[in-house]
Amino acid sequence: MSDQRYLPDDEYTREFEASVTSVDEADRTVVLDGTYFYKEGGGQPADHGSLSWDDGSARVVDVRQDHGEIRHTLDGDLPEPGITIHGELDWERRYAHMRYHTAQHVVSKVVLDEFGASTAGNQIHTDRARIDFEPAEFDADDLRTIERLSNDQIEQDLSVEKSRRSRDALETETPDGRTNLDLIPDHVDPLRAVTIGDVDVCPCGGTHVDSLGELGRIEIIDRTSKGADIDRIEFVLDDSG
Template sequence: MTDLLYQTDSYLQTFQAVVTAIDEANHAVILDRTAFYPGGGGQPYDCGTLRAGAATYPVSRAKKAGADVLHIIDANSSLPFPGDRIEGTIDWERRYKLMRTHTAMHILCGTVFRDYGALVTGGDMDPLQGRMDFEFETMHRELVEAIEAAINAEVQNARDVQVKILPRAEAFAIPDLIRTKINLLPEGIEQVRVVEIMGLDLQADGGTHVRNTSEVGRIHVTDYKSKGKINKRIYVQLDV
């Protein structure tokens, strides 16, 4: 079982670990601990490098496999050996953009829920851009402009972002913990990681975030469209 270091420290860029196994079929390395985010919840995977001695192994992506994280190595590269001690390095420029973007999506979600009571029906993101679907019957320019102004006010409010890992029963005692239309948390999870934008949003979430909303920067609503009778999509983009 891989120890997921990113769950408690999203800013960890390098880490030490031991190779516990090699997955030949996926040309991948399994470590005892990792800071690589394997993707999920709309947030894409991390990439970067592993280094063992003088050898460097490019990680093209990280991927969840049960309780482990696969570090998929470029096909034209060799693999380390079980027992090797390695240093992992995250592609920080990509990761930090995703952290800013993911927090921006929570600002959007929290603001829309607070102001309009609309639940999220879907979402996706890439570095510095994303989209989120909400249970709105109608969507028009004046509404979108009001949402854009409100979410940027929350960026300027410089709200702290905190992460906690709680027992399942304690987490689900929190009102409105699940802001999505469908509860995506598997029944077997005994501990729930929650991310709170203080005074705005509190959700079960497994991804990486910045420490303060001020780090997100300006959020631009670039487009919106109807995806169904009660399903409206908002597209956002962040400044570089």
């Protein structure tokens, strides 16, 4: 198993040292004994960045999990197994994902509380995000309500805490309809929990900011129907104000 060093709450580290556990020359992937790179998953894209060592360097262009190992796909040189590398995240990309992923939690909980709709899927980008809600059929007033309630929480600059919690505790604390814990294999215990103020608790392995003030303002830019019971909302964050 590769060590995901950003867990449970070290998401602001952008540079690190690690040693190379294995190298796959055909796939041009390397496994490290620990990494701060986020692997694609849960609607959040992989981190990008670079690895460098004594006599070489490469760009990290993809990161994926394969049988418990985190594989970094490299464009450039390939390091030898056993050496120490210096890793550096593309911080602009990672931080954008942290902001949009945290905003997704805020909007998902607001919609659950106000409309009783659960999050059926989501996709984060560096400049926008979308969430599919079910069952849902929002009108223009509903969208303004979701925006206003989400921005109220951001203006309160609520804290975002990440911790390891027992599965039992999370099963009790996670609001009904917030997430389906049954989809997470039984042997995963403890789980990583993301808690926003006293408003929301949710198991999640993604990367998030430390306080909602970092989000700026949420603006919903699109709503589309994705079938009988599913509505998709797309939003952007504006930090100019």
